[in-house]
Amino acid sequence: MPDYDSTEDYEHLPEGPSKSELKRRMTALQALGETLTGLSDKQLRQIPIDDQRLVDAIQEVRNISSNSARRRHLQFIGKLMRDIDAEPIAEALAALDRERHQAAAQFQGLEQVRDRLLAAGLPGIEDIIDRWPNADRQHLRQLLLQDQRERQREKAPAAARKLFRYLRELEESAAEPDGGSAPED
Known part of the structure; x- marks a missing residue:
């Protein structure tokens, strides 16, 4: 009777990933390729892909x-991806995803600031001035009064949209390297 504890019987078996592991890798590469197909041309240019055949296939x-x-x-794209290092591509996609989440969080934060300002009315302008000292107090006041008139007349919230755009401009100008201030003479 053969000794099943002996390693000699298994020495002829190839080492390396199993067939199931290889299939999981292929499926992951195909899914990564499918993610690439959903990107815009601008986003795709940000991804480090050296193989022009892959870019064309995408x-x-x-x-x-x-x-x-x-x-x-998509299976063909997965096959092309087997020949390249997919790690830099996955990292670039993760960076794009983080940027998208950050932009969404910033958008929601500005919506909350706008909603608090609309709820507070004219006294809420001081909070905006504290946050963005270069904000135009008069413009904010006009937008708030316009919003109140629109609500009374049950019109579409055009002033609320304008207010959001203005707050976004303030946020973007504050994020600029020079702080959004005018150059001094």
């Missing part, structure tokens, strides 16, 4: 309407 999939053809093309 752009080509956007023109495919048939589900089965699209699936086959």
